[in-house]
Amino acid sequence: MSVFFVTGALLVVTSAISAVSNIVELFTDSATRVFAEFAGTAAQAPIGPDGATVTVELDSAYLLADQLPLASVVALVLEQAVVVAAVATVVTSLLLVMWSILRGRVFGRRNTTLIGTAATAGFAGVALAPFFGNMGANGAFAAISGGDFDNVVLSANLAQLFGIAFLGALGTTVFMVGDRMQRDTEGLV
Template identity: 65%
Template sequence: MTAQTHTPRILSRWDAVSMAVFMLAGAAFAVVSVVQSVIRITEVLGGGAVRVFAQFAGTPAQAPIGPDGAPVTVELDTAYLTAPELPIASVAALVLEPVVVAAAVVTVVTCLLLLTWNVLHGRMFSKTNTRLVGTAGIVTFLGVAAAPFFANMGANGAFAWISDRTFDNVVLSADLVQLLTVGFLGALAVTTFTVGDRLQRDTEGLV
């Protein structure tokens, strides 16, 4: 005969309300991300001039910030380029960027919503929750790495098209601190849920 254990209430009413609000906010964030991605894709494929965010490698430029708007030489790090046309590869990259962002956001939000739902129902540590946390961490890491890569590809194509390939400003930037932070937090979360699941199973085996 197997003794059934009763799972104690691990969340207060206020905690449950807070997590429900978090779920609604997450769902809204995912919808907004998809809408913004669709708008950006429509802009890129619309056939007109495309506004592209670009990074510069310390390029000198003239800015009207002197007396009475006199031009002053500044060092340009980032700017928006308006390209009347773009190479096909750049168009593809600029379409993939919002697709990657939207897919990553929807996937991560879905995993977190499922995780929150399980916690609300008293299922804190389990293999399912560990997989959800691991999937969210991996997808976040890939999204943080891939989205800037495609954005850089699109910007470099805009540079080449505008300057007729006479301006060399190929910049492939990656926020290493952000990548390391996402990787560390993802690994920490997976480890926490893995250990918690193991301890819970060991504890249940003693009851």
């Protein structure tokens, strides 16, 4: 169990360091690097024989924009904040549940609430981070193309969203039923 506590703490610290690094890069570099997804966009890449250009279809790339609109900068900062908040909330909630279990208290309203909180934070993080990232990418597209290139692609990993929702609902239900069974059977043994 101590491995989970250390790993969880490292995960929170690593995500915070990465977010701070990305935000600092956003404000200090001359060309801001923004992740963008493309929808059926053809491009030329020097991957043919002797470096000849070949037509490829872009799925994703990093855009280098000299200047981003303020709304895009705010969206990219919010993306990093959402990631850190989601990771910290999920890890802290689950570690508190583990701590409670180690102390002999498995079922109870507190653990049920913590499981629900972890699921909600995970779901919100997986849904909101790509949303804010897409807002930043749209600003980069507009800055680079002068508004001529329209490539609005918003994607969220539906498998992750479904998995988090399913596991969150399952975990919350298990802890609610366990809490109810524990209250109903108190004093019987």
